[in-house]
């Protein structure tokens with residue numbers, strides 16, 4: 001029987017989620033499908049159908065995504081899965097073909113995703129484009145080098161208060177942080193502030209706190225408390241879901257708050273930026289036991305448009321090879337125009353994605369044998385142009 005890959009019909013949302021849901025151990029609940037329907041347009045879901053059964057799916061959220069110096073439309077790839085009865089027959093490849101062609105036609109210069117396994121997406125031109133870290137700090141080692149002076153006050157929020165107080169803080173951070181995307185109210189309701197029992201993993205309800213001064217939100221944290229005891233003493237944990245601030249003082253303030261929750265033994269957090277201020281705030285940063293891994297993977301869907309959007313100055317000609325999206329296979333100047341000049345650097349589109357947000361440098365690519373320097377000094381010139389002052393960060397798996 002042959003497999004057909006096509007756009008999903010609106011009533012097929014649940015069936016399109018089912019293949020990836022299978023790997024989490026259950027069919028998607030009605031609630032899950034309903035929540036996805038609030039943030040995912042049905043025409044952005046592709047499904048693979050065989051003999052009337054949906055055996056695979058891949059979808060894309062429509063993001064306004066921050067890149068260095070700009071905000072661009074982006075496909076936020078999600079809900080990718082093929083049932084184990086149908087794997088290794090090229091179905092994912094067909095889904096990726098349909099999805100990337102679609103993003104290209106819609107004028108989205110980039111696509112991004114979190115990969116379940118690093119081996120999957122490179123063949124489709126995705127490159128590892130951001131890193132993140134996790135930490136577990138024992139509160140007894142949570143002292144800062146200097147006192148924090150944020151000048152504000154903390155307020156615990158109900159769900160509805162959080163819907164008003166937190167999004168403006170997030171929006172300010174997202175707009176200046178490559179790798180973050182704008183969240184609409186539906187996203188806050190259906191995802192970021194959604195707090196069903198199955199998300200708690202044994203911990204308590206989501207706690208929402210904002211740091212304010214003169215009514216202006218400066219920082220916030222979403223977290224849970226997981227209380228436990230050993231021989232009568234607390235081994236409780238603050239599990240940070242996300243925390244961020246609009247200024248250095250506000251960021252320090254919200255982390256001071258989290259590290260000061262009495263009766264807890266430690267603070268645990270994942271999906272942190274790798275250049276987190278905590279490294280320089282804490283007296284004993286080694287005690288963070290920080291572990292780094294990959295976070296966002298990026299696909300330059302339209303290399304010219306992606307280069308034109310990003311802040312770049314200089315005159316390096318890039319020769320980009322792109323086997324999966326041949327419309328990109330060309331030489332480019334930094335303004336995104338296709339160039340007839342000789343190339344200074346030659347590399348694959350997936351490796352260009354790794355430097356695009358600023359997570360890696362051309363010098364690092366060179367040391368890994370992933371870029372050919374065709375004119376002397378081109379790697380250094382390209383790095384000067386691509387340099388960013390902060391590591392890309394995506395605080396949320398989507």
Ligand SMILES: CC(C)(COP(=O)(O)OP(=O)(O)OC[C@H]1O[C@@H](n2cnc3c(N)ncnc32)[C@H](O)[C@@H]1OP(=O)(O)O)[C@@H](O)C(=O)NCCC(=O)NCCS
Nearest residue numbers: 023080081082087088089090091092093114115116117119
């Ligand atoms: C990952 C997944 C979608 C792949 O689907 P698939 O239809 O088997 O993929 P394809 O048959 O199109 O494979 C294309 C190529 O990728 C390779 N590949 C696919 N999945 C891979 C994996 N998990 N690890 C390594 N290689 C993989 C295949 O071997 C094939 O290589 P080839 O072209 O050299 O022959 C499927 O295995 C799956 O649903 N896994 C569990 C859920 C999951 O991880 N989803 C991704 C969420 S981000």
